[in-house]
Amino acid sequence: MVGEPWTMLVIRELLYGNRAIIDIAAGVPGMSTGLLVKRLKKLEADGVVVLHRREAELTDAGRELAEIIESLGSWGARRLPPPRHGDLDPGLLLRDIARQVDRSVLPARTVSIHFRFTESPGPRWWWLMLSRTLATPTIHDPRVPQAMRIDCTLGALAHVWLGRVDWLDALRDKSIIVTGPRTAVRQAITWLGSSRFSSDKTLSAGE
Structure with missing residues (x-):
């Protein structure tokens, strides 16, 4: 049911709270919209998701897959080699950072972190917009x-x-x-931190 190519990644995006098909697609680059819709319809037929026009939502059965997704992430952090340069994508990396940020430590009003990558397969300038209600990357200066x-x-x-x-x-x-400002380094470490699948966290929890 969930072993077809792309299906687990689609479920991961739904678990992260992405309901709009356009947002799910952004988290699974390389997957065509047509194939995404096909997979979602199959998952709906299997009782894993419910489709609402241009959105999808996990059922209780779908949400129960969270434990499996988390286990696979922890396993990958322990066992897989570091990503190669060609595997990296600035948008995906910042998207992953944004959705794991602890918003409780962020300021109430939106601020941005300007990332300037010295080398990148895509745009080299990015902004990460952060607040207690927002965490999203963009290639356009948000003017905040x-x-x-x-x-x-x-x-x-x-x-x-x-x-x-x-x-x-x-x-x-x-x-x-x-x-x-003086507090910038401390804020960067506190706000961005590291992935919950990071090597240190995973090893301390599992080994």
Whole structure:
């Protein structure tokens, strides 16, 4: 039922709260909209999702798959090699960071972090808009107060996010450079942190 190509990734996006088909598609690049709709209809027939025009929602049976998705993420963090340069995509990385941010530590009013990647297969300038009700990346300057600027390679940010390199070590060796007010470095570490599937968290929990 869930073993067909793309299906688990579609379920992952639904578990993250993405209901609109356009938002689900953004989290699964390379999957055509037609195939996405086909998979959603199959999942609906199997009782895993309910379709509402251009949106989809998990049923109770679908939400029960969360434990499986989490287990696969933890397994991957422990067992899979680091991503290769060609595997990295700035939009996907920042999207993953945005949806795992702890919004309770963010400011009430929206601010942005300006990311300037020194190398990237896509746009090199990105903004991450953050507030207690919002966390989303964009390639367009959102024209909101900028909390800091982060200059780095895409690989450096990915390694910190995956817990393979500590934030402080990356800052010391200048593979990540944070520019802004005195509190910027502390805010960057607190706001962005690392993935819940990061190596350190996963190993401490499972080994």
